[in-house]
Amino acid sequence: MMTLTGGCLCGAVRYEIDYEGERGSTCHCAMCRRQSGGAFMGFVTVPRGHLRLTGELKTYRSSEIGLRSFCPNCGTPITMDYSFEDDRTGVVTGSLDDPEAVPPSLHWGAESMLSWLKLEDGLPRMTTDEDPEFVEALRRLGERDR
Numbered sequence: 001m002m003t004l005t006g007g008c009l010c011g012a013v014r015y016e017i018d019y020e021g022e023r024g025s026t027c028h029c030a031m032c033r034r035q036s037g038g039a040f041m042g043f044v045t046v047p048r049g050h051l052r053l054t055g056e057l058k059t060y061r062s063s064e065i066g067l068r069s070f071c072p073n074c075g076t077p078i079t080m081d082y083s084f085e086d087d088r089t090g091v092v093t094g095s096l097d098d099p100e101a102v103p104p105s106l107h108w109g110a111e112s113m114l115s116w117l118k119l120e121d122g123l124p125r126m127t128t129d130e131d132p133e134f135v136e137a138l139r140r141l142g143e144r145d146r
C-alpha cells in the first residue's frame, strides 16, 4: 500500500489516502464541469476510511444522490460521494499533489463530453445510462418518489 497526499489551493485542507491501486476515472457531466470550471473532473474512488483529512470542508448536495465537498476558503473541490456508495468516496484527482499517480482508466458521462475536447487516449467511454450502478440508483430514487 502507498500513501497519496493532496489538498486544496490555499492549503487549509490537506489529506492522505491509503492507496491500494484503485483506478481513476473522469466525469464529463455538466455538474462536474460547473463545479470545477474546467472541461471535466478526475476522480479516484477509495474506501472512505482510507481518506484522512485535516481542515474543514463545506459540502454541497448537487443532486439527490450526489454530495460534493470543497474548501470553504478557496473553493477547491475535494470529494464527490454518491449516496449508493456509502462506503466509498471519490477524491478529486486534480487536488492530489501528484495527479500523475492516478491516471484515468475510463471516461464517464461521455454523453456530455465537450466537442472541442480532443482526447485521443483510447480509453473506454461510458454514458451515464450505460452504468448499471448509476441506473439502479436512479431507479430506486424514482420508486421512492412514487
Ligand SMILES: [Zn+2]
Pocket: 008, 009, 010, 011, 012, 013, 071, 072, 073, 074, 075, 076
Ligand atoms: Zn483552500
Ligand SMILES: [Zn+2]
Pocket: 027, 028, 029, 030, 031, 032, 033, 109
Ligand atoms: Zn460528474
